[in-house]
Amino acid sequence: MNSFLGFIKKEFYHIFRDPRTLMVILGIPISQMLLFGFVIRTEIQDVKVAVFDQSNDYMTTRIIDKLESSGYFSVEEYLENTNDVEAMFKKGNIKEVLVFEPGFAEKTLRDGTASVQLLADASDPNIARMVTTYTQNIIRSFEHEEFQQQTVPMQINVQNRMFYNEEAKSVYMFVPGLMAMIMMLVSAIMSSVSITREKELGTMEVLLVSPLRPLQIILGKVTPYLLVAFIDAVLIVLMGNLVFEMPINGSLTLLLSVCFLFIFLSLSLGILISTIAPTQLIAMFISMIGLMLPTMLLSGFIFPIENMPKVLQWFSAIMPARWFNDVVKDIMLKGSGFFSIIKEVAILTGMSVLFVVVSVKKFKIRLE
Template sequence: MNRFKAFVRKEFYHIFRDKRTMLILFGMPVVQILLFGFVITTEIKDVEIAVWDKSKDEVTQNITNKLLGSGYFKLVKNIDNEQEIYEAFKKGEIKEALIFENNFSKNLNTKNNADIQIITDASDPNIANLIVSYTSAIVYSYTSELNANLKIPMQIKTESTMLYNSEMKSVFMFVPGTMAMILMLVSAMITSIAITREKELGTMEVLLVSPLKVSQIIIGKVAPYVVLSIINVITIIALAMSIFHMPIVGSLSLLIGVSILFIFMALALGILISTVTNDQQTAMMISMFALMLPTILLSGFIFPIENMPKILQWLTIIIPPKYYINAIKDIMLKGSDLSYIWKDVAVLLAMTLILIGLSIKKFKIRLE
């Protein structure tokens, strides 16, 4: 026990005295989650618009008010000629311009038809698309209100409901993926580097020629990272909840439990990597390419697995973060309990046990 305590204390000295490790351990999770939350966003909010209201009647006023009242749009300026529209776009003042035709209300009442022209800045096509559909939806809902007491023959309306993330907040999708990525980085990459560092500096030679058992070396080496990873999980969840108002529908303890399972899996992977390499550089490269890229690309974190070519879809079967992201997404957003996510958890558990077994078996008690 004393041995173990001394070993863990030594490991904490290493961590706290190395600025780079500290930065990766504590700086990165915060930066990552803020980056994904704020910068990479697929939702619209306070889009700058300009309005050229040629008719200035009650209906156009109502529509404009409805748009601005939605919270998605912000009126930057009123315009009264075409030239101004293009200038505003060029200067980047606006993302959308609305033009109501002359005699809007009159046309609507007499011809049952009136036109609004929507001009958007499509240098970012996804956002432009979103803006158009949001605008159309609001205008459409206004016309429906107008028609409420009229009977329109034969009309099919689609009504969609976005379950679990009804506001389409992208940060909710990124939190589980970011957690998987950070845990991979902290647990797998940092441990593999920490172990290979002992090999590189020759201290492993001294540790091996001591009465320490292999299991004592491994556990002593990874125990601090278990603790730090759990702190990271809690930090990420706290950030997601406080800054992005992400609701955690399911059980918090189940969420942390599954995360701990994933941490063990990642640690075992890290140990496994360290058994096949002898220097830190290689360990880092392997962790980067063998762990980080699949975690980002093949786990469903950014790209939906269903849209991948078949071969890649099969490949995702062996990517552990896929199961983790699946499970915690369900817990966080749907409030699923263990009976719904047991399949993912079982696969993770099996992977963890296999990896732990493999890494202990491959850990060398000698130099070759």
């Protein structure tokens, strides 16, 4: 039998016979996907609000109706004054209070302007910001409808439109990020651990004293993980599309090719780690601290790169996941073709070549 095929067969035996490996490979992508998809959401839903309506006219009633029917808000309480607001916020279930000034409809018609005050519980600033933005948008859209009907003199009409992600859905953020993370996990960690395991068990000693060349050993070790990680990539894209309705506007072939490239890159990182780490534990440690953490924090997956200090922005440029994130978003949301992502692809390819060359050079043909 061909020695390369024999090696791959052996490697697949290792994967399928170790329940822990199987769990990392299949369990983690699915559970992470569901976790991020259902638990960690940045859009709002059924936020409890209170209303202090001092005019109680047809306009304020319609605004309140509109809030309720949006699905984002549910009006829990109608207040008589603003004294209790603080106590209510302290209890914690009401996140926002709308205060309409007296004579709201009358003022609007007469002066063309009226005020509504939004009081938000900003102990969680992100939620407060989102809640007020959503409320403002709803009021604006009311304004828009109302004055179109009445054909009253020109009104200034501020309108936000979120391109590519109309509803600012967080799924669109985390699917690419999660893809990067899981592929790193499966490729880099699993391959570095599986190579160092051979060192620990002493089987590497036997493999070295065989006619196999370093490149053959490395390729034999990582090819199975390339396939497994690719299956994971397909799984995530499928789940993102079917469960969370993440669109794939660009070419699926292009998307999967980029995934393949990124897996290859992660594997070459895994090999590099295995040439440094003497034991499985150290390999795991380096992959976790040196790869996973920066990937999560600096790739733009959780924190926007634009908001980072300059130095961290430079760091993020050397994170392969950052470029991968960009490409995946471009393809899935903007429907970009190959020529608009050529820069990112070039960077990812360059990184892979560098890591492979360094690891083959560093691979020890002896025990010391």
